[in-house]
Amino acid sequence: MNSLDFSILLQAWPYLWSGLLFSLALTAAAFVIGMLLGTCFALVQHFEVPVIARIVRAYIALIRSIPLILVLFWFFFLVPIVLGHLYGNGRPIPIGATWTAFITFGLFEAAYYSEIIRVGLRAVNKGQFEACQALALSTFDTYRCVILPQVIRVASPIILSQTIILFQDTSLVYVLSLTDLLGAASKLAQLNGRLVEMYLVVAVVYLAISSAASQCVASLRRRYPLTGAHK
Amino acid sequence: MQHEIATPLADRSPTIVVVENLVKRFGGFTALNDVNLTVAKREKIVLCGPSGSGKSTLIRCINHIEKHDGGRIVVDGVELTDRMADINGVRSEVGMVFQSFNLFPHLSVVENCMLAPMKVRGLSRPEARERAMDLLRKVRIHSQADKYPAQLSGGQQQRVAIARALCMQPKIMLFDEPTSALDPEMVKEVLDTMVQLAAEGMTMVCVTHEMGFAREVADRVVFMDQGSIVEEADPETFFRAPRTQRAKGFLNQIIH
Numbered sequence: 001m002n003s004l005d006f007s008i009l010l011q012a013w014p015y016l017w018s019g020l021l022f023s024l025a026l027t028a029a030a031f032v033i034g035m036l037l038g039t040c041f042a043l044v045q046h047f048e049v050p051v052i053a054r055i056v057r058a059y060i061a062l063i064r065s066i067p068l069i070l071v072l073f074w075f076f077f078l079v080p081i082v083l084g085h086l087y088g089n090g091r092p093i094p095i096g097a098t099w100t101a102f103i104t105f106g107l108f109e110a111a112y113y114s115e116i117i118r119v120g121l122r123a124v125n126k127g128q129f130e131a132c133q134a135l136a137l138s139t140f141d142t143y144r145c146v147i148l149p150q151v152i153r154v155a156s157p158i159i160l161s162q163t164i165i166l167f168q169d170t171s172l173v174y175v176l177s178l179t180d181l182l183g184a185a186s187k188l189a190q191l192n193g194r195l196v197e198m199y200l201v202v203a204v205v206y207l208a209i210s211s212a213a214s215q216c217v218a219s220l221r222r223r224y225p226l227t228g229a230h231k
Numbered sequence: 232m233q234h235e236i237a238t239p240l241a242d243r244s245p246t247i248v249v250v251e252n253l254v255k256r257f258g259g260f261t262a263l264n265d266v267n268l269t270v271a272k273r274e275k276i277v278l279c280g281p282s283g284s285g286k287s288t289l290i291r292c293i294n295h296i297e298k299h300d301g302g303r304i305v306v307d308g309v310e311l312t313d314r315m316a317d318i319n320g321v322r323s324e325v326g327m328v329f330q331s332f333n334l335f336p337h338l339s340v341v342e343n344c345m346l347a348p349m350k351v352r353g354l355s356r357p358e359a360r361e362r363a364m365d366l367l368r369k370v371r372i373h374s375q376a377d378k379y380p381a382q383l384s385g386g387q388q389q390r391v392a393i394a395r396a397l398c399m400q401p402k403i404m405l406f407d408e409p410t411s412a413l414d415p416e417m418v419k420e421v422l423d424t425m426v427q428l429a430a431e432g433m434t435m436v437c438v439t440h441e442m443g444f445a446r447e448v449a450d451r452v453v454f455m456d457q458g459s460i461v462e463e464a465d466p467e468t469f470f471r472a473p474r475t476q477r478a479k480g481f482l483n484q485i486i487h
Binding site for chain 2: 125127128130131133134135136137138141145146149150153
């Protein structure tokens, strides 16, 4: 057994960096798509929109009860076949690993963010809605200017926790042969045989980023305590 | 549209609110049973009665926060119905102050006051800010304009809530037990604000047990019990010589 040798990092660094950027880009995209879609899903349920609310509930229940890796496979293998039947002569239309990753993570996270926001909506004091009614605010302005900002604030620690999990889960794109941080490390490890060093280094990078984000969660929790935040 | 047509008529009319044969049920419980009430412009009415008597429900029906089950409510010449397209046209003329303030916790004091004038009245940000500061000055809280509600005392928060409602320049103000959630030493500052508002000629309907306020300000005291109006009189008569046994019993209890 050789002793640890981190000098290979000097060569490895640019490739690892590009992997990390992909992980962060995927996290950011899934966060934005997930939050926008998740907020819509939560509002649809909150307003009990006929039919659509039921479909959304079924979707969320489904997504939350199957592993992310399975959803990735579905999208990667099934969606091209479905597209082929819809728009072609039955031959699969590949959508590519990168698109698969972005779409799947966005749709997957939407289910989780939606649950967070739905619970947050229920936690808003009834008096806030009444004050908006009394001030003649439209439903749109009520939610946009009063209700949702409060929900996001109160739920921000949980939203951020979910995003940390999302960041770690992006490593699953490994199965699509995409080069995220973990993917980059494992490819390098196989090339140069330095498995221990490479996996140690990526572990430290994940640890650093996730724990920095956790610190943010802790400070948010102090600023906006979950119960009785404001009257 | 309906509202715009109705306004000229309403302006000539001496009344601002007409409630006729009002019925409101919560499930099997009848909260309001055949209530009739007319509020004249510039009139100040104090609604009192034991808890559960329907007084809060009555004023909440007047701006349609509660939907009534029977009878008629006409506010500023417009009848409130479930089918009406523009309930907000009526609500924008009716200010309301709640027992629990219901300020927006994520907005500063001045922003609380600016939101509805900008969104509903279409004021620009500087116009809304100027109006908000004027009214915050009037309730003597302009020095706290950039603080957040949680940083203020209960009495200060309630004065902000009054200013916020006034920023819409309502034709009538509804007060739903505005001092009940306050520590005793803060009651006076809120009542003083309300007295000042009354002196300026605002039409007011106040649910309150503050009998000193009622004596000083009210043109009429309306006593409710079990969902009905039991007695109506000018404050002097009501407090000195209540006609009904129920009013006598109620007054005995609150004077203790």
